[in-house]
Amino acid sequence: MNKKINQKISQFIDDELHHTELDNLLSVMKQQPQLKNTMHRYQTVSHVLSSEDVLIANGSFLDKIKYEIKHEQHHFVPKKNSKNRQLGFWPEISIAMAASVVIIAITVSQQVDVTDVQSSQVLAKTPVENIQMQAKNTTQISQHDRFKAYLLAHSDDLYTHGSLDYQPLARVVHFSQK
Amino acid sequence: MINPMLRLLLVFFLPVLCVLADEQELNAEQWLEKMSQSMKTLNYQGTVAFFKNGRLDTMKYSHSKNQGLEQERLLSLNSPMREVIRDAGTVSCVFDESKKNIVNHQPVSQSFIIDLPIDFSALNTVYQYTLGAEESVAMRFSRIVNIKPTDQYRYTRKIWIDNEHFLPLKVEVYNLAGEILEQLVYTELQLVDKLDTVKVGQHLDKSSIKQIHSIETLPVEEMGFVLKDLPAGFEVVFFTRMEIDNSDQTVDHLLLSDGFSSVSVYREALSEGVQMGVQDFGSVNSFTRAINNDQITAMGDVPVKTVQVIAQGFTQQ
Numbered sequence: 001m002n003k004k005i006n007q008k009i010s011q012f013i014d015d016e017l018h019h020t021e022l023d024n025l026l027s028v029m030k031q032q033p034q035l036k037n038t039m040h041r042y043q044t045v046s047h048v049l050s051s052e053d054v055l056i057a058n059g060s061f062l063d064k065i066k067y068e069i070k071h072e073q074h075h076f077v078p079k080k081n082s083k084n085r086q087l088g089f090w091p092e093i094s095i096a097m098a099a100s101v102v103i104i105a106i107t108v109s110q111q112v113d114v115t116d117v118q119s120s121q122v123l124a125k126t127p128v129e130n131i132q133m134q135a136k137n138t139t140q141i142s143q144h145d146r147f148k149a150y151l152l153a154h155s156d157d158l159y160t161h162g163s164l165d166y167q168p169l170a171r172v173v174h175f176s177q178k
Numbered sequence: 179m180i181n182p183m184l185r186l187l188l189v190f191f192l193p194v195l196c197v198l199a200d201e202q203e204l205n206a207e208q209w210l211e212k213m214s215q216s217m218k219t220l221n222y223q224g225t226v227a228f229f230k231n232g233r234l235d236t237m238k239y240s241h242s243k244n245q246g247l248e249q250e251r252l253l254s255l256n257s258p259m260r261e262v263i264r265d266a267g268t269v270s271c272v273f274d275e276s277k278k279n280i281v282n283h284q285p286v287s288q289s290f291i292i293d294l295p296i297d298f299s300a301l302n303t304v305y306q307y308t309l310g311a312e313e314s315v316a317m318r319f320s321r322i323v324n325i326k327p328t329d330q331y332r333y334t335r336k337i338w339i340d341n342e343h344f345l346p347l348k349v350e351v352y353n354l355a356g357e358i359l360e361q362l363v364y365t366e367l368q369l370v371d372k373l374d375t376v377k378v379g380q381h382l383d384k385s386s387i388k389q390i391h392s393i394e395t396l397p398v399e400e401m402g403f404v405l406k407d408l409p410a411g412f413e414v415v416f417f418t419r420m421e422i423d424n425s426d427q428t429v430d431h432l433l434l435s436d437g438f439s440s441v442s443v444y445r446e447a448l449s450e451g452v453q454m455g456v457q458d459f460g461s462v463n464s465f466t467r468a469i470n471n472d473q474i475t476a477m478g479d480v481p482v483k484t485v486q487v488i489a490q491g492f493t494q495q
Contacts, residue, residue, distance in 0.1 A: 006257070006275045013276075038257055045258050045276055143452055146429075149422040151459060153390055153431060154442040154477055156287050158280070159252060159262040159271050160228040161235045 009039050045162060206307035206323045207298050212344040213323075213337070214294045219243055222345060224316070224367035225255075226291070230360045231460035239290065239364075242373035249375050250290055263378050264290065270378045277386055284391035284418055286433055286440050291362065292337065292349050295437020304328055304411040304436060313338060315347035316364040325438065330354060331409035331484045332439045343369055351461075354481055359461045391431070393419045401430055403445065403474075407491040409484055411436035434488065441478035441488055448473045456482050465489045 008025050011017040017025065029035045152158060204212070223240035238253040250264040259274035264285070271280040287293050295301055310322030320338040327334060334356075338348035347367065351360040395416045405414075415433040422429060430445040448471050457464045464477040465485040469492065476489040 003275075010276045041258050042276055045273060045278065143449070145425070146422060146446075146449075146452075147457075147459070147464070149420070149429070150442065150444050150464075150475060150477055151462065152280075153282070153420060154286050154440070155462060155479075156285075156290060157230065157460075159260070159269065160237065160290065161230065161233050162254065162258040162260060 005035060006038060006042075009035065010042055013039065013042050041162060206309045209309070209321060209323050209339050209344070210294070210298050210307060210325075210337070213339050213346055214298075216344040217241070217289065217291065217294075217346065218248060220343060220345065220369060221371065221373045222343075222367060222369045223373065225365045226252075227361075227363050227365060229358075229362070236365070240373055242375055244372075244375050247375065251376055252290055262290070263376060265375075265378050268378075279387045280390065281387055282390040284395065284416060286442060292335075292346055293435070293438060293440065298437075301411050301437060304332070304409075305438070310336065312341075315340075316367050318342065318347060318367065320347050329409065330481060331487070332411075332436060332480055333359065335438060340367075351479070353461075360479070391418055391420055398432070401432060401445070402495055403492050404495055405434075405488075405491055406493055407487060408434070409436075409487060412441065412488070415440070439478060439480050439484075441476055441480055441485060443488060443492070444475045444477070445472055445492075447471060456486065458482075467492075469494060 005025070005028060008017060008021060012022065012025060029039070221242050223238070225236060226239045227234060227236045229235075236255050238251075238255065240251045242249045242251075247266065248264075252260075252262040254260045258276065260271055261274070262269060262271045267283075267285070269280075269282045269285040271282075273279065298307065304327060306324075306326045306328060308324045308326070310324050312319060312321055314320065315338045319341040321341060323337045323339055325335040325337065333354070334352040336348075336350045336352075337346050339345070340347050345367065348363040349361070350358055353359045395418045398414055398417045401417055412434045413436070415435045417430070417432045419428045420431050421427075427446055432443040432445075434441045434443065448468050452466060452468075452473055454466050454468065457466070461479050462477060463480065463482045463485050464475055465482070465488075466473060466475040467489050468474075474489050474492050476485040478485060
């Protein structure tokens with residue numbers, strides 16, 4: 001049973017899984033969270049062996065995000081008190097809430113799970129729409145590919161650990177959704 | 179006056195006692211030499227736990243020697259399921275589930291367990307070998323041999339060597355701060371009279387093989403660079419060229435080693451936006467610099483200073 005699911009995960013990563021089977025796989029993965037780890041391992045292996053374009057995240061990128069989230073100021077809505085109620089405060093809250101909703105919507109749509117990212121060091125797809133951003137990433141991609149090839153030629157880690165430890169990785173994942 | 183009977187006993191047992199005393203009084207270098215010999219000649223199998231960069235992986239390991247040919251085999255116990263075979267200087271890795279395969283024709287390491295120099299005494303100036311305590315590993319008595327560098331260019335190692343068969347039962351590598359960087363330990367080990375050689379690539383899908391170092395080794399002179407100020411003990415092992423996926427550019431690969439530690443030096447045409455300086459990938463450190471229209475990257479399981487000195491020692495002929 002597990003072997004079949006593993007095969008499907010592998011097919012999913014290779015973009016070979018039919019969309020009709022995708023729903024089944026996702027529901028099984030929801031019931032068995034440990035399969036997420038399997039998927040991340042496959043992604044890493046596939047990433048190592050494939051030559052797909054990748055985005056490299058700066059070493060301190062995730063740490064910076066974590067730091068910013070940790071040190072972000074908290075704005076608590078004051079108690080309903082006629083004395084403290086200030087009309088000028090509400091537009092700021094509205095803007096903050098709107099911004100939060102936008103961030104959540106983007107995060108959900110991209111299916112980025114921060115804990116998963118930390119555990120697997122593999123990021124889910126981030127659609128790069130900004131042309132400038134794409135141009136900036138071109139050099140990073142080639143540098144990443146270069147170091148991947150260097151490490152693959154130098155290290156035994158792929159054999160003894162099943163993956164190479166060049167981190168953090170960001171991978172552009174795509175699948176045919178119909 | 180010694181009793182004639184006692185004298186007779188002494189004549190018979192003295193040589194035996196001398197041999198036993200010799201066996202017990204092996205120095206650290208002799209332990210290492212015996213270990214090196216045993217690793218190559220014996221047939222053995224067991225379970226090995228590899229610990230590196232906070233990751234633990236347990237694999238079945240076997241070593242066989244048939245008709246003068248050595249074979250090492252690793253079989254994973256956990257996902258991703260894979261089988262790795264080192265055969266006649268080539269490493270083949272088959273990923274069972276993803277059906278991806280790798281064949282490295284010029285692997286950097288000589289063994290999955292530990293790399294060793296051919297001549298330990300030649301490295302006496304850069305490493306000090308000392309005997310440590312006796313400890314049990316995998317239910318076997320072992321002797322610890324400490325391999326301590328005399329400079330800051332390499333890491334300290336400790337090897338637990340089996341008292342009976344002189345096989346390495348446990349290996350630890352420490353960084354300059356004395357923290358464990360890498361650990362390998364047998365959880366069980368058996369010696370066997372014979373182990374069959376496994377045929378590589380029987381069920382290998384040829385189309386899915388990723389080839390590494392498929393180009394033969396080349397003379398070092400072809401590199402067009404000279405090495406200056408190499409840390410003592412480091413010597414050229416091979417020079418070859420390799421290709422990077424999705425690139426028509428070839429990369430020169432020079433391997434340097436002091437026997438225990440290896441450093442790869444890669445040279446290719448300078449690319450735009452390449453990050454220069456030090457980078458680390460877990461226990462692997464690298465240093466990149468530009469020389470005219472080339473970029474040089476030195477990379478290895480060695481301190482930062484080592485890759486930096488090696489990369490900076492490259493000068494054009």
